[in-house]
Amino acid sequence: xxxxNLSFFGRLSLAMGTFFAILGNRELAAGIKRLRAGVQAAxxxxxAPAAAPVSAPVAEPAPALKEASPVAALQxxxxxxxxxxxxxxxxxxxxxxxxxxxxxxxxxxxxxxxxVLREHFTIRPVREEAEGSxxxxxxxFDASAVRLTGNVVGSAPFxxxxxxxxxxxxxxxxxxxxxRHDASVIAxxxxxx
Numbered sequence: 309x310x311x312x313n314l315s316f317f318g319r320l321s322l323a324m325g326t327f328f329a330i331l332g333n334r335e336l337a338a339g340i341k342r343l344r345a346g347v348q349a350a351x352x353x354x355x356a357p358a359a360a361p362v363s364a365p366v367a368e369p370a371p372a373l374k375e376a377s378p379v380a381a382l383q384x385x386x387x388x389x390x391x392x393x394x395x396x397x398x399x400x401x402x403x404x405x406x407x408x409x410x411x412x413x414x415x416x417x418x419x420x421x422x423x424v425l426r427e428h429f430t431i432r433p434v435r436e437e438a439e440g441s442x443x444x445x446x447x448x449f450d451a452s453a454v455r456l457t458g459n460v461v462g463s464a465p466f467x468x469x470x471x472x473x474x475x476x477x478x479x480x481x482x483x484x485x486x487x488r489h490d491a492s493v494i495a496x497x498x499x500x501x
Contacts, residue, residue, distance in 0.1 A: 382491035383482055387428065389495045392420025428481050434474030441470050 388394035397417045402410050425431060434453050437443060445454060447464040453474065456466060485491065 379485070379491045380480075380482060382494060383485065384424075384428070386491070386494040387424045387482075388421055391424050392417050394421060395494065429477050430479035430481075431475050432478055434476050435470055437470055437473070439470050439473055443468065443470055 385395065389396070394417060397413060405413075435443070445456075445464055445466040445468075449464060449466075453476065456468075457471065458468065460466075
């Protein structure tokens with residue numbers, strides 16, 4: 309008995325597979341036409357022996373894409389501006405400054421950015437091994453957490469050296485925002501009186 313709770317994508321997959329099967333099999337198409345016309349199976353002519361059925365490739369549904377909310381990104385940018393003057397630093401034309409002046413400013417921005425990250429996030433390495441360590445990635449490794457670089461040929465297991473341990477966020481502690489807060493204002497204009 310067919311599953312009455314077949315999902316939308318399950319029905320879509322079935323419909324696509326059936327569509328291609330009908331295109332490739334004349335007898336199946338005639339049988340479905342009779343079925344849709346309401347002809348009973350007893351009244352239908354006996355099907356002629358057919359060649360081996362051609363199974364249509366079943367396309368996997370595309371992964372659903374979710375819209376990223378810009379509010380959290382804007383909130384983080386506001387925190388980086390507040391504590392590290394990050395936007396001021398990036399938007400400044402640094403061509404007119406000496407390297408020593410840029411280095412001094414970069415040190416302040418670095419310290420502020422680091423403080424924001426440590427206050428609002430728990431960040432850990434993806435891989436615990438030291439950079440340069442030799443590792444083996446077994447079949448089924450998490451490709452979203454490990455990117456293969458260099459001469460990538462064949463299939464797992466892969467053997468290589470860690471060139472970057474990666475980072476992952478384990479916890480986010482962003483402050484709560486008032487309902488009417490405009491997150492697009494990452495730093496208000498200042499007017500000195």
